[in-house]
Amino acid sequence: MDETREEARRNTRARFEQWAKNPTCAANTLSAVHNVRLDKAAEAIGLKPSFGQSPFALARGNNFEWGLFAEDASRLRAALERRACLPEGSAGFLDLRLKMNGGSRLAAVDDALAATQTWLQGLSEGDPQPASIVAAPMIKIPRGVILPEALLIIDAVTVVVEDGKPTLTVGEIKVFPDRGGHTDARELATARAQAGLYRHALEMAVDAGGWAADLNVARDGFLVFTWPGSNQPSIRPGEDLSYQAVRAARGFDRLEEVAGLLVRDDDFSADAPQLIQRVLEADTAYSEACLSFCDLAPRCHKTHIEKEHGLVLGEEAARLLGETTLSRAVELMNGAEPADDREADLQRQLESL
Template sequence: MGNGSGTVTGNTRARFEQWAKNPACRANTLSAVHNVPMADVARRLGSRPSFGQSVFALTRGNNFERQILADEADRLLAALVRKDVLPEGAKGLADLRVRMNGGQLPSLPEAIARTNALIRELAGQADSRSAPRPAIIASPTVRIPRGVMLPEAVLILDVLAVRYDRGRPELMVGEIKTYADRGGHTDLHKLAVARAQAGLYLHALELVLAELGCGERVRLRRKGFLVLTRPGSNFPSVRAEEDLHYQAERARRGFELLEAAARGLPPFMPVDDDPVEAVMRADTEYSEACLRFCDRESQCHAAALEEGNPAVLGDDVRRFLGEVDLGRAVVLLDGGDPRTGGEKDLLRRLQRAGAAGPTP
């Protein structure tokens, strides 16, 4: 479900994915690092935001999570045991959800403190004799121990499964989605997005375990699981043994690049204490990807079209034309003389492709 979208400052996963879709755009980087929603920028520019989850989708997701976690997570436990994510006889739920997500904890700081305390208990660093060891941890919340984003980088994971029958306690990352598991016909893009989110959580846990000094006492499994729905029902269907190694590596590298990008930004000086205005004034870099995630894409697309930016025809066209704008490309296609080295190179490539006649 991606519970990281449950709060403003806790929306780290969505902000990371936002930046990763177009890291070349300075405005997009400012928006992600400083948590200035691009939807607010779009409204200021006179557009209606068109991205984000619907109320229906959020409600359905919350209902699904509530049902599979009810009665000490009986439904989810049974599904995880069937797929050998957990062993027979596994039981116990540690519910770390905050109230706004259907739980009992009052705040994110409390959820973070409880998550850290539970990890230390699993690692044997605290007395846990009075509390049973849980097989499922719902909504563990972590603060990433590095200056990736401001004001803070917090992630609310969907679920962790914990095994105790392999020596050290073993944590496995799970991602909950409400779409149906259709076996080999499940949407591949949706599955890729879910794995990417789980990989981000895996990397975040790696950082937190290292910071808490628990990495040698708690094993973090590189294979996780996805929890989807059975077609036509709200019962869980588990996809086990999802390899998250490359997704975690993507997250690690992405955080390093984002951190470098944040350090390279000029000091963030909100215009008259107006951070939206600061993002509005930042340079933009239009990309084909903007059509799929950015609420500001209509203004940027119009500006790119006026400039003759080849990106309006897609990133492949932009890469092919290089420094040549659309207007000059049309002139060359019509037999015009090249003016620059870049235009000469483009004309040669166009001629090889049979798209332009010989140079006059």
């Protein structure tokens, strides 16, 4: 039992990250809270698990991040200034990474948590020379949302002071290539979902610290990808994270509910068949992001195809179509008589595409 509990403690971050990719799915939430591996759940229904962390991808990700933050984050700064995420001539880099993650001075999680608190406190008190780039602030979620603890490391935060008030903007770093309009939609959805979660977590931390009147958390965020075929950063600024932050807030509520109701100390047994069954039977909330991390995605995707749900064409299509099925949408596009005002409105929108 001690070993399974230790294992649960060790992989909290991975479970939390997994949950963050789709915080509204009850199955994913149960999996994260109970420490039930999604690949095991997939195997139990005859699916072949396909995810796992390739050592090559991990090494590439670490290299990319290391390069961004080297020499006081000069490479990242230049890219952020080019896309007007920071003003030209911005200055100051605060490195809150742990030594094990490439940082230079913080050895332990408690040190990083304390340093992050000190940074936010200083900003709220009008730090005269705040660092404009902060690497890896670590936040303890102020509610008991996941067992045994919920720590979140935000990849990067920019700080811009206007009229004496600092605005903090969350950045998410991913090593996959930015291909403009052809960037992998699943990877984009995942990056946005995570950035939205980080935005929400930062807002909670600012609220909990009593700093909301003095610090502003930006509604939007920036994503850092790579230029295809290189390790140079490509910035996607001004990503509106409102939708993702609301999803994250709903997910937090759900996570807290599940953790509060169901988890007991003896529930940390990752492969227990009854827990796998519980995950398999839980409600789902399929999204594009699922395809990038969840081994149950083929099952959930198939269900949506059977239901002719717009999500199989992506989240934009789902938002446009709402509850209208794909075949009804095709009928409307082909001139069918709308049944009500909502369908008439949808028909107009489809015709204008």
